[in-house]
Amino acid sequence: MTTLLPGHVLGFSPLNGDAFSPAKCLRVLDLSRYCTQELPDSIGQLKQLRYLDASWKLNFSVSPPESIRIPKALGALTKLQYLNLSRRRELIGLPKVISKLMELRYLNISTCTGYHSLGIPSANQTFIDCIGALPNLEQLDLSLNNYGFSVPESFSSLKKLNLYGCNRIASIPEDVAKVDIQRLFGLLEPVGNENIVFNVREGYSESSSTLFFLNHTNPNVLHIFNLENVKSVEEARSIRLMEKQNIESLSLLWCRRVDYLKHMELLTELVPPINVKHLRIIGYVDAIFPY
Incomplete structure (x- = not known):
């Protein structure tokens, strides 16, 4: 046998x-x-x-x-x-x-x-x-x-x-x-060949989230949900969003009001690339935008 x-x-x-x-x-x-x-x-x-x-x-x-x-x-x-x-x-x-x-x-x-x-x-x-x-x-x-x-x-x-x-x-x-x-x-959760929908989640430690998963991506379309889970400006800075020159359509979404960072602090580190043609920012609650 x-x-x-x-x-x-x-x-x-x-x-x-x-x-x-x-x-x-x-x-x-x-x-x-x-x-x-x-x-x-x-x-x-x-x-x-x-x-x-x-x-x-x-x-x-x-x-x-x-x-x-x-x-x-x-x-x-x-x-x-x-x-x-x-x-x-x-x-x-x-x-x-x-x-x-x-x-x-x-x-x-x-x-x-x-x-x-x-x-x-x-x-x-x-x-x-x-x-x-x-x-x-x-x-x-x-x-x-x-x-x-x-x-x-x-x-x-x-x-x-x-x-x-x-x-x-x-x-x-x-x-x-x-x-x-x-x-x-x-x-990551690609939709089609060049689109990525990404939900930020709690990370490995109390001071991190899963945002760093985006470090090595450079899609044509990127939707980032649940930005309220980002724990530090260093995390946002690490993905070097402004350098992702393939992105033409970008969505940044806060889905809940419980946040670790002020929205403007985070958005300051998520500057869109110059090639972006379509930009959506949803759930942003601060009175002014970064300049």
Whole structure:
């Protein structure tokens, strides 16, 4: 037997400790419909395994488990090329083994809550850096993960990267950003080929927002919503809006009255490029404009 696809099991059903001992020749293992909170140590005996799907398939009759424990034995799967752990929330133990999976080509850890280890704040960044060091990784899905990290330089070599919904990213190196200037790996929302609609959100720290995602963009049409979430004039200055000479149509919108900055302070740093033909400013409440 080289492929095992267990059917859906209602409730949380632990796998026996020796569940995989008789199946040492397995190459494909799909546990995506199996409600387990722990992978047994015997998974390390599957030395020929190339494909492991332990994600949580959406099922409205069963709530997803709060976490799944990844045993150190997973690091023994040195031939593993595909690993899907998406929607498993907290992945306990994964950072300890990920760096051993040297043949990994595809990794999906979408919709996970983080990898905090013993309350160490740097645990998430250490884990991301370990992923960046995998020599053969080609595709990485980190979408909808709401924890803070800085994107490593090594991500520029990936063939496919998904960062959609990662609103707490602290920084993106220029060499990585220029690989996908139009969409920034899902962080931007292009409408058509040259239009970007961008909603500013709360950032990685109390003193930042996601406005810096626009640093490397230069679209024809740019709409920036929720400017009330910008925390400092330095953030606004950093995107160098006046230098984005491709922009012909620009919209700047404040959507709520709760602000971190006075509107004129912020607008002073968001001077439109000279090529702009259409400019909309909505929600601006100060009595005068910058001059």
